[in-house]
Amino acid sequence: MAAGDLLLVSLSWWAVSLSGVLMPGPVSALAVSEGARRGAAAGPLVTLGHAVAEVGMFAALALGTSRLLQQPVVVGAIGLVGGVVLAWMGWGIVQAARQGAEAGAAPAAVPAPAGSGAAVVRAGLLATVFNPYWLLWWATVGAAYYVLFARFGAPALLALFLVGHLALDLGWCSVLALVVGAGRGRIPPRAHRALLGVCGVFVLATSVYFAVSGVTLLWTAP
Numbered sequence: 001m002a003a004g005d006l007l008l009v010s011l012s013w014w015a016v017s018l019s020g021v022l023m024p025g026p027v028s029a030l031a032v033s034e035g036a037r038r039g040a041a042a043g044p045l046v047t048l049g050h051a052v053a054e055v056g057m058f059a060a061l062a063l064g065t066s067r068l069l070q071q072p073v074v075v076g077a078i079g080l081v082g083g084v085v086l087a088w089m090g091w092g093i094v095q096a097a098r099q100g101a102e103a104g105a106a107p108a109a110v111p112a113p114a115g116s117g118a119a120v121v122r123a124g125l126l127a128t129v130f131n132p133y134w135l136l137w138w139a140t141v142g143a144a145y146y147v148l149f150a151r152f153g154a155p156a157l158l159a160l161f162l163v164g165h166l167a168l169d170l171g172w173c174s175v176l177a178l179v180v181g182a183g184r185g186r187i188p189p190r191a192h193r194a195l196l197g198v199c200g201v202f203v204l205a206t207s208v209y210f211a212v213s214g215v216t217l218l219w220t221a222p
Helices: 003-022 026-064 072-099 117-129 132-150 154-181 189-220
Strands: none
Touching: 003 132, 003 154, 003 189, 026 117, 026 132, 026 154, 072 132, 072 189, 117 132, 132 154
């Protein structure tokens, strides 16, 4: 496929990933709470624990489902379900932006761990794997994008799909920990709401693409 196609898929994936990263959740809450305790170093530590779970999910997609994901019916079903989940997620993001949800204001906050940096890494891992939303997201949206990137080969999967996603996680958690650790309070609510709104609209538009593609594949599959 052309380099332009890869660029478009990558930009779409990063935007969808960013929308998920920006939504308040256990990992963001942990970055905030630990940022207040440990400063900017808490961001990378939390992200490292989160990344262990993400790499494990990537390995599961790569090793356990590669042949299955070559079947048009399976790809179509993933695309359709992924589109539905994206629509649900996009609407939730838009609603959060309208209601003024702020970074780190997750209802399911994770207690701040005491002890060494390793304890923060473990907390980041646990905050990820015990979040049902994370598993649902990867089983649908993440799997759908995995199928897209798989067409471009292993380098694209590793560098643009996996590393690109983890870089956004690292950037966001680091910003949260840095801002809180520096004593500057939360990220300005208006800026956060505006960014959430843009991401939400984009995710809704992307959901249409996946749903239509999934229905088309299911309709034309032998």
